[in-house]
Amino acid sequence: MLEVPEIDEEIYKQLSHLDLAQCARVCQKWHRSVIPHLWHSLIVPTNHPEDYLFEHRETFRNMALEDYLYEQQLHLPQLSPFMPPLVKYGHWIRQLPQPESLLKYLESPYDSIRSQEAPTKQDNEVTAPQLLRHIYKRCPNLQVHSLDVTEYYPFGDISKTIA
Structure with a gap:
């Protein structure tokens, strides 16, 4: 400027x-x-976080999912020339919302429907904790105080990604 x-x-x-x-x-x-x-921070607005979450949940999940799938296909010869935003800009991110907020963003919109049905989780389906772990991996310069998400999800391996 x-x-x-x-x-x-x-x-x-x-x-x-x-x-x-x-x-x-x-x-x-x-x-x-x-x-x-x-890209310094991805913060959820505090005035009406429920409305913001509802409006942007699918977009945020799709961004993380696209990046996750991009990483899975790096070994393919026909890789798209377009890099997902987290690949290009993840290193600029310093602040993220609390893990419980991110997990809500990253849950599939169909998770609430499935939780009422018999558990028939497909093996190839990406879960919210997997996407959260992937986002943390893409943000090497993240400034964080605590990553204890075990009270929200019983997956102790999320914090191993950061170490």
């Missing part, structure tokens, strides 16, 4: 995610300077 990076930093701190996204689309130079700030 400006020729002085320190001033840019202060300006970016004052902008909303929507404003940062609009700045990133101006030109390649702005895109390169804004992207680290745009």
